Amino acid sequence: MAENNDIRRRLRDDILRGDYAPRQRLIEADLAKQYGASRFALRNALIQLEAEGLVELQPNRGARVREITVQEAIEITEIRQSIEALVAARAAQRATPEQVETLRGIGRDMRAAVEGNELMGYSDLNVTLHSLLREIAQHGAAERMLSQLHGQMVRHQFRLFLVPGRPSTSLPEHLAIIDAVCAGDVEASRSAMAAHVGSVIETLEQFARVDAR
Numbered sequence: 001m002a003e004n005n006d007i008r009r010r011l012r013d014d015i016l017r018g019d020y021a022p023r024q025r026l027i028e029a030d031l032a033k034q035y036g037a038s039r040f041a042l043r044n045a046l047i048q049l050e051a052e053g054l055v056e057l058q059p060n061r062g063a064r065v066r067e068i069t070v071q072e073a074i075e076i077t078e079i080r081q082s083i084e085a086l087v088a089a090r091a092a093q094r095a096t097p098e099q100v101e102t103l104r105g106i107g108r109d110m111r112a113a114v115e116g117n118e119l120m121g122y123s124d125l126n127v128t129l130h131s132l133l134r135e136i137a138q139h140g141a142a143e144r145m146l147s148q149l150h151g152q153m154v155r156h157q158f159r160l161f162l163v164p165g166r167p168s169t170s171l172p173e174h175l176a177i178i179d180a181v182c183a184g185d186v187e188a189s190r191s192a193m194a195a196h197v198g199s200v201i202e203t204l205e206q207f208a209r210v211d212a213r
Contacts, residue, residue, distance in 0.1 A: 007037045008045040015054050015065055016154045022067035026055065053152045066152075070208045073156040074201055080149050081197040083142050084130070088193035090137040092181045099136050100182045106132070107178040114171045122167050129174060133181065160203055173199060 011031070014020060032042045046063045049055040056066045068076075095103070106129050113122035134143050150157075160166060173196035180188035 007035050007041050008048045010035055011045055012049060012052070012054065012151065015049070016151060018155075020065045022065050022155065024065045026063040026065065028062065052148050068152050068156065070156065070204060070211055073153055074204045074208065076149050076152055077197060077201050077204060080146065080153075081194055081201065083145055083149075084197050085190045085194040087133055087137040087139060087142050087146070088177055088181060089186045089190040090139055091133045092184050092186045092189040094138065095136050095181055095184070099132070102132065103129075103178050103182055107175050110171060110174055114167045119161070119167060122171075123161055126170070126174070129178070133177075136181075156204065156207075159207065160200065163203060166203070169199065170196065 020026065026046065028039055028042055028046075031037075032039050035042065037045075046055055046057060050057050050063075050066075053068075054066055055063050057063050106125055110122060110125045110129070113119075113125060134146065173192070176192040177189065177196060180192045
């Protein structure tokens with residue numbers, strides 16, 4: 001039988017990958033068989049995923065994948081804005097010369113990806129950049145909170161990725177973050193990251209207006 005944490009991780013990964021749709025029922029007996037887990041271990045995994053905001057446990061109806069509304073996504077991103085800005089500021093204080101060179105390399109690769117219209121490559125570099133900033137910052141609480149917030153935002157982030165011209169908009173924002181962190185400018189790093197995440201909020205607000213029509 002698989003361990004509790006392994007079941008939680010595997011089910012979480014499958015939800016984030018889109019194998020289960022928002023509001024889809026999660027049948028314990030079927031999932032226990034699929035993941036080779038006991039019903040007890042699976043139930044514990046579902047409780048943990050409910051705490052992360054990925055699953056809803058409904059009395060007498062079982063579990064289903066939680067659907068995050070655009071308004072919730074905006075609120076989540078507002079929280080993320082403050083945490084990401086803290087991470088960028090701390091990264092500016094702690095970045096080593098080797099990490100600075102790596103950041104500059106990511107910036108060059110991001111520019112080349114946008115110029116070459118390599119959208120998937122740019123998306124991967126976006127993830128790499130934010131992950132590296134968190135690694136440099138070494139702020140455990142921020143890392144845990146951002147991981148949870150990211151899990152709730154995955155589907156909306158995919159929608160953001162599909163917005164025409166979005167990479168061209170976000171590229172200068174990312175380059176400004178990289179330049180500030182590499183220069184060791186704490187306040188500029190904080191401001192550049194806040195502005196970047198703020199532009200994400202603005203795009204989500206556009207989604208909200210479109211969905212309300």
